[in-house]
Amino acid sequence: MSLVVVDHVSKSFGGLQAVSDVSFHVNEGEILGLIGPNGAGKTTLFNLVAGAITPDRGRVRFNGLDITGLPPYRISRAGLARTFQVARPFLGMTCYENVLVALIGRAHPAPDSERPELIRELLDFVGLSGKESFLASSLNLIDKKRLELARALATRPRVALLDEALGGLSSIEMDQAMGLIRSIRDKRGVNFVWIEHVMGAIMTLCERLLVLNQGMLICEGTPADVARDARVIEAYLGAPDAGD
Amino acid sequence: MEVITANTKKPLTVVGIVVLALFAAFPLFLGQYWLHTAIVGLFYVMMASSWNLLAGYTGQVSFAHAAFAGVGAYTSGILAAKAGLPPLLGLPIGIAVAAVLGLALGSLCIRMGGIYLSLTTLGFSEILRIIVTNEYEITRGTMGLKTPPLFGEYSKTVSFYVLLAAALLILWLIRRILNSDLGASFRAVQNDETAAASLGIPVVRVRILAFVIAGAMAGFAGSLYGHYLMLITPHILSLDLMFLVLAMTVIGGMGTFIGPIVGALFLETLSEYIRVYGEYHILIFGLVALAVARFAPQGLVGLWRQFRSAV
Ligand SMILES: Nc1ncnc2c1ncn2[C@@H]1O[C@H](COP(=O)(O)OP(=O)(O)OP(=O)(O)O)[C@@H](O)[C@H]1O
Ligand SMILES: [Mg+2]
Numbered sequence: 001m002s003l004v005v006v007d008h009v010s011k012s013f014g015g016l017q018a019v020s021d022v023s024f025h026v027n028e029g030e031i032l033g034l035i036g037p038n039g040a041g042k043t044t045l046f047n048l049v050a051g052a053i054t055p056d057r058g059r060v061r062f063n064g065l066d067i068t069g070l071p072p073y074r075i076s077r078a079g080l081a082r083t084f085q086v087a088r089p090f091l092g093m094t095c096y097e098n099v100l101v102a103l104i105g106r107a108h109p110a111p112d113s114e115r116p117e118l119i120r121e122l123l124d125f126v127g128l129s130g131k132e133s134f135l136a137s138s139l140n141l142i143d144k145k146r147l148e149l150a151r152a153l154a155t156r157p158r159v160a161l162l163d164e165a166l167g168g169l170s171s172i173e174m175d176q177a178m179g180l181i182r183s184i185r186d187k188r189g190v191n192f193v194w195i196e197h198v199m200g201a202i203m204t205l206c207e208r209l210l211v212l213n214q215g216m217l218i219c220e221g222t223p224a225d226v227a228r229d230a231r232v233i234e235a236y237l238g239a240p241d242a243g244d
Numbered sequence: 245m246e247v248i249t250a251n252t253k254k255p256l257t258v259v260g261i262v263v264l265a266l267f268a269a270f271p272l273f274l275g276q277y278w279l280h281t282a283i284v285g286l287f288y289v290m291m292a293s294s295w296n297l298l299a300g301y302t303g304q305v306s307f308a309h310a311a312f313a314g315v316g317a318y319t320s321g322i323l324a325a326k327a328g329l330p331p332l333l334g335l336p337i338g339i340a341v342a343a344v345l346g347l348a349l350g351s352l353c354i355r356m357g358g359i360y361l362s363l364t365t366l367g368f369s370e371i372l373r374i375i376v377t378n379e380y381e382i383t384r385g386t387m388g389l390k391t392p393p394l395f396g397e398y399s400k401t402v403s404f405y406v407l408l409a410a411a412l413l414i415l416w417l418i419r420r421i422l423n424s425d426l427g428a429s430f431r432a433v434q435n436d437e438t439a440a441a442s443l444g445i446p447v448v449r450v451r452i453l454a455f456v457i458a459g460a461m462a463g464f465a466g467s468l469y470g471h472y473l474m475l476i477t478p479h480i481l482s483l484d485l486m487f488l489v490l491a492m493t494v495i496g497g498m499g500t501f502i503g504p505i506v507g508a509l510f511l512e513t514l515s516e517y518i519r520v521y522g523e524y525h526i527l528i529f530g531l532v533a534l535a536v537a538r539f540a541p542q543g544l545v546g547l548w549r550q551f552r553s554a555v
Contacts, residue, residue: 050442076444084442090435101432104425105444155443 001028003159003191004080009048009058018044020215021058026159031185031192033206033223035199037235041215042195043085046161049193050082051075063158077107081157085164085195087144089136095123095147096132102154118154126150126180142173153184160184162194166201174198178205203227211235268408271401278516279400285512286407287469290414292492292504294461297418300499301427302454303357303434307366307486308349311373312459313466314481315342318376318383320467321391321476326382331394331471338467339460346459350452369481377478388477391470403472410468414461419501421457430454484526491529495536497545506544 002025011019019041026032034042047053049060051072059068067075076082090098099119103110110118123132126146131139136147145165152160165181166174178201184190196202202209203223211219211226213235219226226232270282295309319341320334329337349368353361376383383389393399394406421427429450432440441447470476479485488511496507511529518525536543 052438052442071446071448072438072441073444073446076442082442084439088436088439090432090439092435093431097428097431101428101440101445102443104428105440107444109425151443 005061033202033209036212040212079158081152082161091137122150288508290465292508296504298458301430308369310486311369312462316463316466317470342463343460346456350455388475394471491533494533497543503545
């Protein structure tokens with residue numbers, strides 16, 4: 001069954017067609033990769049699915065529910081979480097409080113008595129053990145991303161949209177993050193749509209990829225198929241005759 | 245005090261109780277003049293603390309807080325003076341009217357942040373002041389509206405204890421809110437609305453609720469203050485009073501629980517000493533508040549904490 005169905009969605013900003021007639025779906029149990037050059041419209045597509053912006057045309061369904069035009073908090077409560085390209089933890093709050101907000105935001109907030117345990121478990125899980133009382137502003141880049149991931153997981157999502165989870169990380173940190181994403185899928189049954197510029201990572205972690213270019217979905221398939229596709233190569237390397 | 249509070253948190257509660265006991269004993273040894281100052285100080289404690297809940301914890305820097313106090317004061321004042329309604333019944337009506345106006349203004353400001361919200365609330369406040377000043381038949385304009393005391397015969401000592409109990413009630417409520425889920429939502433919204441919404445926090449509802457709660461609290465404080473003064477003038481909803489509340493909060497420590505209490509009592513006492521040099525004190529407080537906001541964003545409380553962690 002498809003958890004997320006995006007149906008002919010378009011969005012323009014002034015004269016710029018940021019997302020143009022895009023359709024795709026997310027299957028149960030998968031990590032779906034979303035790639036494309038800078039400015040291709042990947043983040044805009046996430047914003048459309050998560051409700052941060054409303055599409056000009058097209059519908060978004062989640063778990064059998066039409067979520068087009070719903071406010072972001074309703075979409076989050078329905079079970080669709082997201083992270084941001086530039087991490088946005090609550091800087092003036094501690095790691096503990098950051099995750100707490102997500103427990104409070106649930107459609108049925110977690111009971112008081114379970115919160116400390118839940119929060120500690122989530123922080124441990126993403127590798128922030130012992131940092132409960134640290135202010136988010138004191139964390140380094142990777143820890144901020146970890147915190148954002150813990151917070152997204154605390155909403156208890158069925159699907160999580162990750163916008164460049166690996167950007168700015170060292171290769172060791174990347175391996176850790178990839179292991180983490182895989183174990184979240186396996187242990188917590190969370191499905192992912194994952195935007196990434198680091199090709200090696202996305203090729204190993206995803207069974208299926210979408211390629212976006214200038215707002216249009218130009219290719220969909222296994223990493224091997226995508227890597228061979230002429231339009232994808234063209235999108236990334238410029239016109240084929242450019243090198244002549 | 246330094247010695248007691250330096251190490252643990254517990255002595256702070258002890259200090260709080262001692263300060264409160266001392267405060268409660270004021271009528272025993274303070275003259276009428278300073279008792280009046282203490283009562284006005286308590287009014288400002290309520291004003292600054294409730295404004296801080298809105299501005300310091302949700303980031304909505306409203307300039308209409310004095311206006312809400314005015315709404316509370318004039319509602320129960322007019323009901324008592326013109327319709328003979330006992331102030332104790334007018335008081336909850338004043339709170340309700342302020343809350344409804346808070347709902348309206350909060351909804352109006354929902355797509356705004358920063359300076360736009362501040363300007364809109366400032367406009368709202370001035371419009372209300374102009375209406376109150378000009379509707380002479382109802383409000384008696386700058387002449388002031390005579391109102392009866394809250395209950396019984398006028399007594400400064402009774403008024404002091406009423407205001408003290410009211411201030412404690414407001415502070416207790418604010419404390420409860422800050423430690424509740426709503427308080428965490430307030431801070432999340434202040435930190436980052438987009439991120440808060442992505443985690444299921446209904447940002448619009450939370451922001452409006454803050455306006456309603458703060459408005460109701462200001463209405464409560466204003467109504468009590470009006471029945472204490474027994475003469476309500478448009479000064480209560482003036483920007484003068486608003487800026488004083490702002491300066492008290494910022495200088496005491498915005499976004500902290502203790503800050504507005506300290507700021508209100510400190511500046512109110514200080515104004516009594518420097519009033520003799522003319523009515524420039526609000527201007528001076530404003531300038532000091534600007535400097536504090538720039539160099540010590542957590543005000544006196546922040547400086548005190550820095551000092552303590554340094555020793
Ligand atoms: N709110 C907005 N207003 C106007 N233009 C926008 C807005 N958001 C995105 N755009 C434009 O839409 C296009 C797509 O942007 P988007 O951020 O979706 O690209 P992206 O694929 O995520 O790129 P990157 O890999 O650099 O993150 C860009 O040209 C961008 O400037
Ligand atoms: Mg992007």
